Amino acid sequence: MKTDEAIKTELQDTRESVTFGADRNKDFSQEPMCLSGRGVTRVFHTGKTTTVAVDHVDFDFHRGELISIVGESGSGKTTLSKMLLGLLEPTEGQIFFKDKPRDISTNQKKKEYWQGIQAIFQDPFSSYNIFHKIDSVLLDCINMRGGKNKSKEEKFAMMKEACSFVNLKFEELTNKYPFELSGGQMQRLMIARIFLLKPDILLADEPTSMIDACSRATILDMLLNLRNETGMTVIFITHDIGLAYYISDSIYIMEHGKFVEAGKAEDVILNPKAPYTKRLISDVPKIHEPWDLSTVG
Amino acid sequence: MKNTLKNVFHSPRFLVGFIIFMCILLTVLIYPYFVHRDPLQGLGKGFLAPGTYVSVYDTNNTGTYRVELPEANDNRLEASVPVKDRQTMLDFLKAKGTDITGLDTSNEHFHELIEVWRANYDEADAKKNKYEGFATQAKRNELRRLNNRLSSDVNAAMTVTKGEGDDATTAAVATSDYVKVDEVANALTLPLGTDNFGRDTLTELVKATGISLLVGLLAGSIATFIGLAVGLLAGYVGGVVDDVLMFIANIFTVIPGFVLLILIYSALGAESRSITTCAVIIGITSWVWTARSVRSQVISLRNRDHVNLSKLSGHSLIRIVATDILPYIMSYVVMAFILQVSSGILAEAQLSMLGLGPNPNELPTLGLMMNWAKLFGAYTSSNAWWAYFPVILVIALISFSLNLMNTGLDQVFNPTLRD
């Protein structure tokens, strides 16, 4: 339902390129644990066939870290992300949230958990309820963070701040619907939403894959900014290994529901050990290094 | 939302369907204010063809007017003397030796023929059996009867009796006497005639259309409500709930709906079958496909990201279903509802046609009218088309308009069908 002309809502763009705030090679292993998992498994039964979508994976995500989970379609990364978000329960294994076993057995506990983890999804067009206006999307976030009793002016100021964080003019968005925006703008509004919610963990499921490459720098820059300001952990799920290498602190490579390799970005990409990682990296076309076509069947 | 509504009314199909349906609905609503007749009141005996009926009794008591209508007289004469009799007249004149050149049996020369006849035929001569050319007594009597008819028609003679007993007066009514139609106390206009019970078909039809629409609406509402509830629950909650609900739905699919309908219906007995029972039973046997399609729509919506985000915002199940799922399938539900209404009306008509309809002594329905027409031979022996053809037309129009509205809506809501 994309309209012909997206709303002209951008503020004068001052940041066109991605800026990394802190040290790019910071060691996060000393930071407190944010989310970790041991033997996390998810099995699906459809009729008589049993599919192991995620097969005994272990992971440790530290505070403030940007982790990429890289896998091709069918590798189980979507199932894993749903388990991390608490939308699916693992059939086996345990997920720890801030060093305590995660408990989302009741609606109340789920609500509490979701104060700590939020998500941005791949397709901005299906991420919004087309019947809700932009104001109500943002107001919902304020209410969720206990801002129900704030005055109208305060709420307005918060929404304005969130929008200007992502270079959108809030005045021009009131009474508009999300689908009147362009794809990139919609994804930025999603970041504004996270800005208001300020979770400990942000799970970004391919947030730039539906957006033109030349616009994704803006989104990535805003995500990094948000992390630097709030110190949240970002779990970046992607199939684009170049993007994962560029942006993340550590990388988990996923194949057939298992992590075949994990470590610091530099190590995983420049010195891959697992055969799958090696193949994946060699199969991606490159610019400076030659792309060896002879390695395939 | 406003825009969608505008689009809906810009769809020509929807608009045509809507106008037809509204015409039917308005007729049903307004008609009773103009015609106060009880739809089941018998007016006459048996099938009366469409037309205006005047009570013969009442015409006697209405002031008469002498109107000279030459043409009317002519028409009456021409109609009363068929070609066969005209030939007899010509034969007589020829036998008598009269010159009959230029005379024949056609209407143009009929007046000249009468003139020549009057000049040559003598009643007195006839009584004395003077016309030998016509040998037998029978032939001569025929000539006399013919002459009588000719003269009585021209001068008009019929006596009618006014009043009763001693007050009775007899008066002759000439063919040129007329009564004014609107002065006659009891004139009945029956645009669609009467049915076998002598009931005004039009009034009955309007009432029956109203009742059938009500049955359809009620049955459609019940079916859509059950279908929507089952579909939402099975689709969104999933798991065991889904399995159980779909098991029930499968049972309903396997048993032919119409047979089930007939079984339930005949078990109830004619007396307890009211209009409402009829609608409820149709409703609870036809929700299955609504439930199935709502379920499949909900399943595809359930995995959409906006539903996941809504969950992450901590919204309750009811709120998610009401705000994140229901609005998306609403257009679809409206379309399903329209079709359910249409099929509800048809189901009632089918049931009643088979004699399983609502109690026939209370109210007419379209199906019951068809049933009566069938039972009393309107199709065959009486050839009373007015007793069934308008009913068929109304059923077809209702279902046509509803289906037209449905496809119009489909075109608006379904972007792949837009041209």
Add this chain to the structure above:
Amino acid sequence: MAKLMLDVRQLTTKYITRTGEDVYSVDHVSLTIEEGKSLGIAGESGCGKSTLALSLMGYYFPPLHYTSGDIIVDGKNITGMDPDTIRKTVLGSDVAYIPQAAMNALNPTRKVGKFIEDVIHAHELPMDKKQIREMAEQRFALLGLPVDALDKHSVELSGGMRQRVVIAVSTILNPKVLIADEPSSALDVTSQKMVIKMMKDMMAKGLVKSMIFITHELPLLYNVTDDIMVMYAGQIVERGTAKEMVFDPIHPYSRGLMRSILVPEEGTRDVKLTAIPGTPPNLKHPPQGCRFAERCRYATEACKFNQMPLLDIGGGRYYRCGHSVEHLREVYEGED
């Protein structure tokens, strides 16, 4: 100079929208491809890449309409031919087109071999079943495809195999120009590599005389094609060899595209990743001056009002900008 396989002169095509407005999504495009060469077309979504690919076939169906210009394939002008002639004599034999979702275009109820028969029959070539089969087997073997795939239904093949089979089937008549519109975007990287390898093979063996390759993935384009052409809002904004285009783009838009490249190799982490703000203009009402002016950080007032011609700076290099090459290079150097 080598023989020209495709010579497009000032081609303009338009879409007519439901409301009856004209949208010129290919606007006076001229390009040439020599025998044995390949040309890549890059650009954001909605810049007219795919429309150009459709237009180059010379076969138009609503809402796409031909407006003006010439398409000359190996000396034969195919504009103005009636659709039936084009289908019988041009498509498949002169120009072959592979759309993005090509692998889903195979009728699942028929075997792969049947599609090759269809292609032969559509062109009314005098071959019997046995000859066709022989030819198909030879071709599959030449391209390294399993010959038994000919007797399989498309659903029995994997996505990557299906895509390669489609390409093999549509190039069975050795077309002079192969137009591939995102042929590998829907595939995983390994299948993508296999498809690319086969296409390069076909070029090397002369089965396809020239190729136009359309994708939004610049690293792929860099590795596949000889030349790269960047399109923006229906116009060509720059053309040059792949190397020049990636390492020394002149037009600010091309530069923006090239600076969004991320590949898993050494040095990527130090790339200065930049964005082009805003969205492409609505072609129902194209801007008066340079179409990129609104998003260009180097735009002057004059850029917004003056139409920009496509400048030829020699060596097969073209660009469309109001600034001089020297000025732009200087500005770019100052930034790094």
